[in-house]
Amino acid sequence: MVGEKRKASSESGSAKKRQAISFETKVAIIKKLDTGEKMVSVARAYNLNRSTVGTIYKQKDRIMEHVKGAVPMQSTIISKKRGKIIEEMEKLLTIWLEDQQQRRIPLSLMLIQEKAKSIFEDVKAKAGESAAEETFSASHGWFSRFKKRANLHHVSVSGEAASADKEAAERFPQVLKEIIEEGGYSAKQIFNVDETGLFWKKMPEKTYISREEKTMSGYKAAKDRLTLMLGANAEGSYKLKPLLVYRAANPRALKNVTKSSLPVIWMSNMKEETPVPMKKFETKLLAEGFSPIDKAIALFEQQDPNIERCTKVANQLNDAIQCYRIIYDEKKKKTLQSSLDRFFRPVSSKSSKEDTHQPSSSSPRPSTSSYIEVTEEEVTFEAHSSDDEDPLMI
Template structure:
């Protein structure tokens, strides 16, 4: 009887102590266990039963997935609708941040918060009336969680830091000049590459297609993104084969296509990013063989200088791996000031790509009375994209490729009068006037 009373008393005490455990505490428990802390010690620290802590850890994947949806951690109930909207916003925000990071564009907390709110409103509008009451303030608490999830560091840049970057950019060309003179490199032997995100189905905002993306259910062509890495030598006489990183390894459009026959180097990962592994693969298996063959065909010494920025996907140790390839890194946060491919090559390439894609669409519409721009655009696949990338890359001129070195290596740059970017933009927008939708 005494034993039964004790058991009953124990059950009663347990029922009284039972309380909801917030996601914040659950995440904290999971992190401590992942760090190697014993389950008994963690349970004692949070005044919980060992079995409760064990159950929480068994649900680790589910809990962390919900946290990624940015649901307030103080809540113990998951709001699926809000989670989906914010999750979509954070995915798009991460893509945007990645693009700015590769360009070494200084981002403040306020700028990121404003961008997050802007993307949230766009996603909310596309969700329709069911999400009309959803709100998002981009609070510091949200940013703190998002920062950890996205592995962001030093997002706030002060005036002194920006000033220091400018000073570093002013000093570095002389440092590079000394390296070039000491190594005896010519403009033919100096290369630069840079990555950029390409929304390969995105059209200018002034076209009806972009407007329809906000109103048509299931019509989200602008979100399909890939990463391109473009590069050439300082003389502008040789373009490297573009590296393309896509989210799918074997998309349907390439079902019967041999990837080695493509005019791009095809690689893939779920985020379509140039990671350390992707870059090292490209460097050893594509860049070195390609420039070695280029030097042999042009009867110049196989001695290459590769200029890179400090993007996260660029391994810091490449200079140690090949005796004939020297790698020089730009100073941190000087990409927008010095990176050659970022001084006009990538921007012009994207304009050529958009113009060429428009021309293809209009040609298809003109040749088939039943064809509309909308139907053509839905049928435009990744293989069409690859072909247009190749053609647009060929459109980038030698003069363009040489001129972008004017800040980094002015000694190699010939006379240049500038790019006709405004003319390209006007041509793109004028082609759709009076066209069928």
């Protein structure tokens, strides 16, 4: 008895495998439930869980609609059959993709999706009213399936291969031959020159380490690059001095080194960055900015019968530009002349009483650019001037 219990418990503890249910079984289950048979008894009859039978019955409409489409009753998955319009669209899309490939035009997923939608709408319009209910969204799932059907894969575009003119390249040997024959050039006089990039600080991506070590810490890859132009004649008897283009005209490593002594022609191509002009506030421009806002508020007040609404809008506008009004007030204060200290120099009362004398009519008038000596007790000046007023003349 104990052995039988242990055996039963071990069998119940084992993981139950998922069972694929055919459409024939699903339809039979739905029919039995429709006749009023209990869900528990149907589940026992087909050796299924009650929840599985419940899920099948919930999908009753979807299952029966799919069965009506002449689907094999032994199939287990509800698959959507592609319509004729989508099939025609995919054929035209495949032709378009091949045409773009011949033209060497790179395509992204978004471009293909937009083109698929456009072709679908054209085919749907030609089909007429019979295809009025057809819809197509060009989803990522559709593209994933279409990619498999059309045997497409994603690759990187080669740098110069796509931009090369194949026909011109095929004609060039004959054209070059004619030029050489007409000019009577020898192999010594014909040179071929080409440029290439060199990452002169690039380190190897792989290395050798001891078997005890599993990994090696990496490093930040250096991207210092220079451009080389190399050339030689067709005979191979003469090589041109390489032309080297670097970003710095006088690098620190070549300090006190004469450029002409180098085995290359040293050139630099440092891109000068245009300095960005610093922004600053100007009193005149700030006032010009406030003017249309003040006019707009005044116009609203003239037209709006709702005083509360108009006041609320005016307060919100003023609060929004309050920071600029504070800047304007500060700059305006700096431009105002609050005193005449730049024109007058106060002196002590004693020295002024002893030395003060009336200037004669023949004495020259003091210049406005110099200080005038007056006492603080004799005269007090208050001046308020702006940038538009002339300085005080005495």
